Amino acid sequence: MSKNLNIVIAGLGTVGTASIKLIEKNKDIFSIKSNLNIKILGIFAKNKSKSRSFKKNRYKWYDDPFKMIDQYNVDTVVELIGGEKGVAKDICYYALKKKKNLITANKALLAHEGYNMAKIAEENKVKIGFEASVAGGIPIISTLKRSFKGIKINKITGILNGTSNFILSNMLDEKNEFKTSLKKAQKLGYAEQKPENDLNGLDTLHKILILSGIAFNKQIDLKKVAFSGIKNLTKADIFFADRLGYRIKPLGIGCFEKSKLRLIVAPFLISKKKELANVNNNLNAIIINANKNNKNILIGEGAGGDPTSISVVSDLINLHSNDENEFMYGSSHKKLKKINPSNFFLNNNSFFIRAKIYDKPGAIAAISTILKNFSISIKSLFQEQTNKKLFNIVILTHKCKKKSMDSATTKLNTCHFLKEKAVIMQVLHV
């Protein structure tokens, strides 16, 4: 006979609703494959009277989420509200302290509180499942925790934000400006109405921080990491990169080398021949470089109710069928050493520079001189007139030090002939 797994669900939006539907649909599969019978003992969200696309009256509604969790036979609390503060945070901590297993998709909360949550879970001998927090339906957390348990991971490189990836792909495919592609993403449900955290890189930062915590067994302070997103990129950048043989991709990179953890969140140029350059639209992808030369790539749907609900349900099953002593980050919180990440690659890198300049004699020579003064050599340079008075100057550099590029950029941005700050992006060499 199947064993009952009693859960409660807080949050009935995109992911919550899809998870309930999947639990209803897959009853037989749970029973056959895992010998489990998942029972939903309570649901909670903000608005009781809101119409939902599942049969609400099948489940007991709670106005008070803490009462819902307090039911003596609740085994696992599923938090699908979101946000690093407020009721979602309170529910997660309450569940752990009441010795209930927790499943959450809340990357913002995990990026801020993950280490402390791991500590409290261990103290209370319960487990946390968070597969749904990174890359939707791609099983990246369990891959890192289980499949790479005894393997040294060198680097993780990910396209982790489907909204940004969709916008950049659409700008290229349909020759749209940023705003038009953003509107299209919102219309298709790939971008929220308030997409700020997706576009400025913060969402990617949360995710690469969670993955790096597991991959490198470190406690990483979120506030120490600089990040940038795609919100200042234009159609011109996409097409200049294309002309040079590259795609622009929003990346999160975590690598551990020579005792230093490097976390980088920024749009990068990637050669069109490389795998990540061809991961388009709302797809996510993650490359795991391990054991020096081993390379694995996972690609899949990074967001949306249906893919993300697969991760929620797989956590439900895995938490109950796996090792009793499984830790949140793969090892005990006591073994996660604090580390200050740096935002630079150790090795030299080449850069893409686009500067919009007024048509003044000597401007290009002045830019070349600035680069030369910082020992940066130019691999290719071209210019394109945007109107009677303005030009775009596009430069691809040879490999140089990030420090030199930072100094050159500061100098470049003071030039009187510059219309606006220059766009600078790194080229990914993978």
Ligand SMILES: NC(=O)c1ccc[n+]([C@@H]2O[C@H](COP(=O)([O-])OP(=O)(O)OC[C@H]3O[C@@H](n4cnc5c(N)ncnc54)[C@H](OP(=O)(O)O)[C@@H]3O)[C@@H](O)[C@H]2O)c1
């Ligand atoms: N959407 C995705 O593709 C995706 C992918 C991966 C991870 N995630 C993560 O999954 C979580 C949920 O995302 P979602 O897209 O499903 O969000 P959503 O559609 O906006 O749903 C949020 C749910 O939380 C409830 N809620 C919001 N504020 C509340 C409050 N103060 N008190 C009680 N309930 C409250 C809402 O109640 P009402 O329904 O009554 O308004 C709604 O049911 C987030 O952590 C998100 O980062 C989402």
